[in-house]
Amino acid sequence: xxxxxxxxxxxxxxxxxxxxxxxxxxxxxxxxxxxxxxxxxxxxxxxxxxxxxxxxxxxxxxxxxxxxxxxxxxxxxxxxxxxxxxxxxxxxxxxxxxxxxxxxxxxxxxxxxxxxxxxxxxxxxxxxxxxxxxxxxxxxxxxxxxxxxxxxxxxxxxxxxxxxxxxxxxxxxxxxxxxxxxxxxxxxxxxxxxxxxxxxxxxxxxxxxxxxxxxxxxxxxxxxxxxxxxxxxxxxxxxxxxxxxxxxxxxxxxxxxxxxxxxxxxxxxxxxxxxxxxxxxxxxxxxxxxxxxxxxxxx
Ligand code: MG
Numbered sequence: 141x142x143x144x145x146x147x148x149x150x151x152x153x154x155x156x157x158x159x160x161x162x163x164x165x166x167x168x169x170x171x172x173x174x175x176x177x178x179x180x181x182x183x184x185x186x187x188x189x190x191x192x193x194x195x196x197x198x199x200x201x202x203x204x205x206x207x208x209x210x211x212x213x214x215x216x217x218x219x220x221x222x223x224x225x226x227x228x229x230x231x232x233x234x235x236x237x238x239x240x241x242x243x244x245x246x247x248x249x250x251x252x253x254x255x256x257x258x259x260x261x262x263x264x265x266x267x268x269x270x271x272x273x274x275x276x277x278x279x280x281x282x283x284x285x286x287x288x289x290x291x292x293x294x295x296x297x298x299x300x301x302x303x304x305x306x307x308x309x310x311x312x313x314x315x316x317x318x319x320x321x322x323x324x325x326x327x328x329x330x331x332x333x334x335x336x337x338x339x340x341x342x343x344x345x346x347x348x349x350x351x352x353x354x355x356x357x358x359x360x361x362x363x364x365x366x367x368x369x370x371x372x373x374x375x376x377x378x379x380x381x382x383x384x385x386x387x388x389x390x391x392x393x394x395x396x397x398x399x400x401x402x403x404x405x406x407x408x409x410x411x412x413x414x415x416x417x418x419x420x421x422x423x424x425x426x427x428x429x430x431x432x433x434x435x436x437x438x439x
Contacts, residue, residue, distance in 0.1 A: 180439060182209050182432050183238060185379060185410040187216035190421045195220040202233035204422065209429040214239040214279070214410045215270075223272050238408060239277035239351075239377065241316065242266050250285045251298045263302045267309045277377060277408075278306055279351050281316040283335070289327035292335050296342035303347025314377060315339055316351040322360030336367075340374050350374045353412070354397050355381035365396045368404065375401075378409040386411065386428040387435075395437045402439060 184205060186193065193201030198219045205213075213235055218226050230237055244262040246255055267278060280302070286292050299315060306313035321336040340350060352375045354364040368375050378401055383389040401409070411432070413424045432438045 178433055180209065180433060181211050181407070182429060182438070183212045183214065183408065183410040184210040184425065184429075185214045185216065185241070185412040186219070187241065188411065188413040188415070188421060188425050190416060190419070192422045193219065198226070199229045199232065201422075202229055202235055205425070206233045206235055208426045209433050210235065210411070210425075212236040212238045212408075214241060214277075215273075215275075216241045223269060227273055237273040237275050239275055239279055239314075239410070240266075240270055240273075241279050241281045243280055243282035246284065248285065250291055251295045253294075256298050256301060259298055260301045260305055263313070264305050267306055267311060270311075271309060276312060277314050277349070277351075278311045279314040279316050279377070281318075281351075283318065283320055286325060286335055289325050289331065289333055289338065292325055292333070292338040293342050296339055299339065299343050299348050303344065307347055312349050312376075313347060314349045314351045315343075316377075316379065317353050317360075318356040319360035322357070322362050340371050345374060348374075349376040351377035351379060353379035353381060354394075355379070355383070355392065355412075358391065365393065365400050368397065368400045372404040375404075376406050376408070378406075379412045380409050380432070381412040381414070382428075384413065384415060385424050385431070387431040394435065398435075398437045398439075407439065 189201065189205070191197060193205065198221060211234070213230070215226075215237060221229070227237070242263075244259045246259065249255055251259065263278070270278060280299075284295050286295060299313070303313035317336055321339070322334055324332040324334055325338075326332055336350075339348075350371065352364060352367060356379075357364040357367060368378075378397070380386065380394070380397075382392050386392075387394065401407075411425070411428050413421060413428055415421050415424055418424075
């Protein structure tokens with residue numbers, strides 16, 4: 141792996157960076173996101189914003205996000221642009237693309253040996269389309285249909301194959317939870333296990349990381365801090381989300397979430413506000429940035 145990576149890096153240097161190969165792009169992407177207000181790096185899942193950062197408004201909208209304090213983002217689509225157009229607009233705004241969310245469509249079918257290759261091929265195509273961004277992560281946020289422990293293990297097996305495809309392109313593949321991942325499913329006899337635990341323990345740490353959505357973890361009646369520490373090496377990304385604007389509900393212990401996440405050696409997180417169609421997304425995304433900029437526990 142390392143010799144291949146070195147070879148690819150050399151090849152990229154010989155071509156003076158014109159059309160960087162993915163592994164070289166990955167190396168370049170390891171640079172920290174630019175710092176904003178107060179020297180902090182704050183990320184945003186772009187699903188949080190609506191028409192104000194889309195289509196003809198994208199370039200201006202991205203600049204507004206940068207002014208709010210967001211320095212890096214996770215995509216959820218290309219906002220009505222080609223990859224090269226979007227790359228230029230984020231570069232111009234001083235925002236780095238670190239990750240993306242994507243879901244394969246299996247028409248409601250469970251993951252199985254029969255559709256495994258089709259799912260992996262979906263990711264390979266997406267990895268190619270996202271290579272030019274120089275991002276580091278590529279993440280699935282949707283839970284496949286799972287009824288039993290064996291179903292969850294089959295999904296984990298497919299996740300490993302997706303992760304292998306991503307790793308070949310210099311990306312780390314990740315899985316993002318909602319609340320149902322904390323449901324227990326049955327196996328033989330009386331055995332019961334949580335889906336999220338199966339995903340983490342049945343996937344290869346070299347191929348699959350976990351993006352923990354801390355709000356949905358609480359909605360799954362779990363303590364995100366406990367999970368962050370139980371799987372300190374696996375939970376490498378966070379979705380920082382509250383019921384609406386960060387800090388307003390009082391139900392999220394963001395101080396301990398950040399302190400423990402940083403203590404584990406991680407620092408990449410994405411603010412998320414799920415308020416689609418309200419017309420108030422930009423204000424709520426801005427208020428959420430203000431909360432983190434004022435919080436002394438956020439670096
Ligand atoms: Mg989320």
